Amino acid sequence: MNRWLIFFLIISVGLSASININYRSQPLSEEIRTQEIDNIEYFNIFELDKVFKALITADLLDQRLYVNIYGSQITFLLDSSYLQFMGEDYNFQYPIILQKEKYFLPITFLTDILPILFPQKITFSSNTIIADTPIDNSIKTIVLDPGHGGKDPGAVGYSKKNFEKNVALQVARKLKEKLEAALDVQVLLTRSKDEFVSLQSRTDFANKIDADLFISLHCNAHRNKQVKGIEVYYLSTAKTDEARAVEAMENSVVFDFEGGDKAVQQYNDLAFILADMAQNEHLEESYRISSYLQDNLTKQTTSYNRGVKQANFYVLRGAYMPSVLVEMGFISNKSGEQKLVSASYQKKIVNSIFESVRAFKFKYDKMR
Ligand SMILES: [Zn+2]
Numbered sequence: 001m002n003r004w005l006i007f008f009l010i011i012s013v014g015l016s017a018s019i020n021i022n023y024r025s026q027p028l029s030e031e032i033r034t035q036e037i038d039n040i041e042y043f044n045i046f047e048l049d050k051v052f053k054a055l056i057t058a059d060l061l062d063q064r065l066y067v068n069i070y071g072s073q074i075t076f077l078l079d080s081s082y083l084q085f086m087g088e089d090y091n092f093q094y095p096i097i098l099q100k101e102k103y104f105l106p107i108t109f110l111t112d113i114l115p116i117l118f119p120q121k122i123t124f125s126s127n128t129i130i131a132d133t134p135i136d137n138s139i140k141t142i143v144l145d146p147g148h149g150g151k152d153p154g155a156v157g158y159s160k161k162n163f164e165k166n167v168a169l170q171v172a173r174k175l176k177e178k179l180e181a182a183l184d185v186q187v188l189l190t191r192s193k194d195e196f197v198s199l200q201s202r203t204d205f206a207n208k209i210d211a212d213l214f215i216s217l218h219c220n221a222h223r224n225k226q227v228k229g230i231e232v233y234y235l236s237t238a239k240t241d242e243a244r245a246v247e248a249m250e251n252s253v254v255f256d257f258e259g260g261d262k263a264v265q266q267y268n269d270l271a272f273i274l275a276d277m278a279q280n281e282h283l284e285e286s287y288r289i290s291s292y293l294q295d296n297l298t299k300q301t302t303s304y305n306r307g308v309k310q311a312n313f314y315v316l317r318g319a320y321m322p323s324v325l326v327e328m329g330f331i332s333n334k335s336g337e338q339k340l341v342s343a344s345y346q347k348k349i350v351n352s353i354f355e356s357v358r359a360f361k362f363k364y365d366k367m368r
Pocket residue numbers: 147148154155164217218219250
C-alpha cells in the first residue's frame with residue numbers, strides 16, 4: 001500500500017472517531033462518538049439527546065423519525081438520506097441506518113446540515129461544533145391539584161359521610177406515585193394534607209415552579225341524585241347551562257370560604273385578562289389532554305361519558321400552562337359515591353389519568 005494512503009487513513013480515522021461540541025455560554029464540552037458503517041462515518045442518533053437535549057421519537061407506521069432541537073422539529077424519512085425542516089427538504093448524502101435496533105445518521109448531518117438548519121446557533125469547523133446551550137423542552141413538572149380541603153369539604157356524598165376533598169387527595173397521592181415511578185417527571189401537589197388552600201394560591205404555586213401541566217381533581221354533585229358520569233373540563237367561558245352549574249359550584253369556594261363578594265371581584269378583575277391570555281396559548285394542548293382523559297377514564301371505569309366541556313373555572317384561570325379539571329364521578333349519586341371511595345375505582349381513575357398523561361407527554365414532547 002502506498003505510504004501516503006496509509007498516512008491519510010490514519011489521519012482520517014484519528015479525526016473521525018469523535019466530534020467535539022463546545023457550548024457558547026458554558027465552559028462545558030461534549031463529544032459525539034462515531035463509527036464506520038460501510039466505509040462511512042455514522043453516529044447513534046441518541047447522541048443528539050446527549051449533546052442537544054433533543055427529543056427523539058420514531059413513528060414506525062409512518063416510517064418517520066422526529067428529532068426536536070432548540071424547539072424546532074426535524075423529520076427524517078427512514079431508509080432515506082432526506083430530512084424535512086420548516087417545509088424544506090435537505091439531503092445529507094447517506095441514508096439513515098437501522099442496526100441492532102439503533103438508528104445511525106451519517107456525520108454529514110452534523111458537519112454539513114445542522115449548521116445550515118440553525119445558522120444562528122450552530123457552527124462547525126476543524127472537527128468541532130460550536131453550539132448555543134440546548135433547551136430542554138420535555139414535560140418535566142406536573143402539578144396535581146386535589147380540590148377543596150380543610151374547612152371546604154367540596155361536594156358531600158349521597159350518604160352524607162364522604163367528602164369530595166378526601167377522594168381528591170387520595171387519588172392525587174396515588175397518581176403522584178405512579179407518574180413519578182413510570183415517567184421521567186416530578187409531580188407536586190397543591191396540598192398534601194387536609195388543609196384549606198385558596199384557588200389563586202393553587203395556580204400561583206404552579207406558575208412559580210414553572211409547571212408544564214396542571215390537573216385539578218374533583219368529584220361532581222347534582223341536586224338530582226340520579227345524575228352520573230365523568231366529565232373533563234378545560235378553561236373558557238362556560239358553554240352550556242350544565243357546564244355553568246358545575247362552574248358555579250366549583251367557583252363557589254371563593255364566595256363561601258375566601259371572603260365573599262370582594263374576593264370574587266378581585267378574581268374577576270385581576271385574573272381574567274391575564275388568564276385569558278395565558279390559556280389561549282395553551283388551549284389546543286388543554287383540549288388535547290382533556291380528550292385523552294375523557295376517553296381513557298370512561299373506557300377504563302365504564303362510566304357514563306358526559307364529554308369534554310369548557311367552563312370558566314377560577315382554579316384554571318391563573319395557570320400559565322396546559323390545565324384541566326377532572327370531575328371523577330358524582331359523589332351525590334348512591335353508587336357513584338360507593339365507587340369514588342373504593343380502592344378499586346380509584347385505581348382505575350389513577351391508571352386512566354396516568355395513561356392520558358403518558359400519551360400527552362409523548363405527543364407534546366415531540367411537538368414542542
Ligand atoms: Zn370540586
